[in-house]
Amino acid sequence: MRELKIFAVVVFFSLLTYWLVEPYAHHQMHMKVDKDGKEIVIKSHGFTYDGTDDIAEAERKGDAALVTKKKAFWADVKTVAALKGNAAAGETVFANCIGCHNGANINMGGVIPPNLDHSGAIYDKNYLIALIKDPAMAGNVDHKYADTSLHPMGSIKFTVSDNQQIADVVAYMQEKKAGEVTPKEAFTEACVRCHAVRYTKTTQLGDTPKFKHKKDELAHEIKVIEEQDLVKAYMGNLPPDLSMMIRARGEHFMETFIENPQGQLAGTSMPRVGLNQEGYEKVKEYLTEAGDPSKKAREQLGPWVIGFFVFFTILAFLWKKSMWRDLH
């Protein structure tokens, strides 16, 4: 039928235009290429960490010394991962950590050391090992330091330097610092020391309390600004508010960016956070609740509205048929 042919032509050109300006153009815009012009494919590794990205980056930079250093570091991590950790022994090692991770909300070298209550549940095991071996290398921000022990947690490699100790403390965290995590806890432990979320009234100091007096409120605001100044001094700029981030960046960007910020934003000061799959899912849930709270409602309502219009269209078609029946 002629009308269907015309419809097919219209659909074809509309879809072609859509494909060109959306999937194709966005792929071209965000494509990363190495210095020979070859495309660098950025993909998620399911939130596990073995240094593949870091080594590939160093290779692309053509820095042989760096490649060796990265390879050696991640090989070390692998060695430790193979050791059997003893959680009971780990508890004593963990005492080293709570000197800084003390919940006192005091800035240390740029940020407030996060609460570790669920660190065994939300972080990847290999990443935790890497972190204790050398936080700057683990976060893939070693390029910022002439000496990586200058990282705010960098001194840890002198206090906990024995491989078995590392395996023990990681085993301890995975056993005792795990359990059910809420999205809010995961997000607070992993991101809040740097990022505010104004839609959930969260700042770098955590939840904003309700104040009776304007004076207290202003005093709190000043404390927040002071904290943000410290973070800014540490990171170079203030990490953006994450309220709408879940809609501003696609799923793919978020996943790969959290796994390895350098891959998406070469040279960025945001360190890798080292979340495992579960940790990421929780963080995503939190950010969705803040920035895209209608997602559930959309998915629920969608089929009904579309169903209604399918029904409407069928009725309209029958009406049209009856109206046009005796015209030809």
Added chain:
Amino acid sequence: MAHFEKANSLNEWMDQRIGLNTLKRVLNTEYWIPKDINFLWAMGMVLAATFGILVISGIFLLMYYKPDTNLAFDSVNYTIMAEVGYGWLWRHIHGIGASLVFLIIYIHMFTGIYYGSYKRGRELIWLSGMGLFVAFSAEAFSGYMLPWGQMSYWAGMVITNLFSGGSLEAYGLVEWIRGDYVPGDAYLTRFFMLHVFLIPLVIIGLIVLHFGTLRLPHVNNQEGAEIDFEEAADLWKAGKRKESKVIPFSPVFLSKDVFVMGVYFILFFYLVFYNFNFAMDPVNFDPADGLKTPAHIYPEWYFLWSYEILRPFSKDVGLIAFGIAQAALFFLPFIDRSPNVAPAHKRGLFKYWFWALIVIMIALTALGKLPPTDPLFATLGLIFAVAFLFMGPILFVITMFEKKIEKGA
């Protein structure tokens, strides 16, 4: 004082006072539409419906929107999207509507071009239609400023900069438009006024004009046949529905319009619920930041072809090319010299011209978004922009030599 009888029904009461029955006849039951038309002729009513949806959803958004650079972003993204019941639904409907209206406008325009519906008495339909196109463009642009996201800010910066006129360096004019050196509060509030008041008013006026210009020439038909509407209407009224070449707008044509609208709404709401990023650019969910230029600044998809006519040339040449491209569309009925009102596939070279135009417009649209840092895209952009500019003179020449089609009985 005129004489009024007691009315026996509400209908009669209304008829006595505002001639309801006459109105119904003139606008509906005796507004004659050729029988030989296809679903493309429903696009006008689809546009009218989409405009209605935009107005209604816009009113809901207006109840919570705050035109202030400090509040605008959160009033949209938090108050409307998170706090107000179904606020997100209205916003998605408004965003998708604003994008789809252009898809349908383009289909509607190309239909007019394909069937030669802008000639021989239908020039004013085309001109008022172009008026609508310009008004909708202004409406879309001003609306895009309101959420005060990164793209609002930077697209606003780039587009208002065009008014400096290249080497004329008329920065005074740019500042006058912005009300400031850079887009700021004065800029936002004036675009707010334009978006919610002045431009919609103009659009409503233009729609009335557009409908008015349709009344005497009537809409065209698939063969471009000249129809004696009075004769055909008499046949219809005499019950010879098969023999008559026309149908009344209501209810016969309307039943088809409504069916086409149904299909359109299925697509519309699929996009509202499941695929909205093309219409609500994720970059605009980053709040405006005058110190942080986004990596890629591009307009919404429906402006890309014009943007690409501007971009490949040097500043001044680009502006002139851009101006010519916009004006050329207005003059289409006068550039086309052919005596024929007929579908493109019956018009010899014009057929090729039409499909070339489609290809060029789509290519320009794609290239307007593709990064011009890639030399291949830059070259293609230049080629297609130049090709577009040549389409006017080519149309003039080929239609001058177009043979008159002798229409059989």
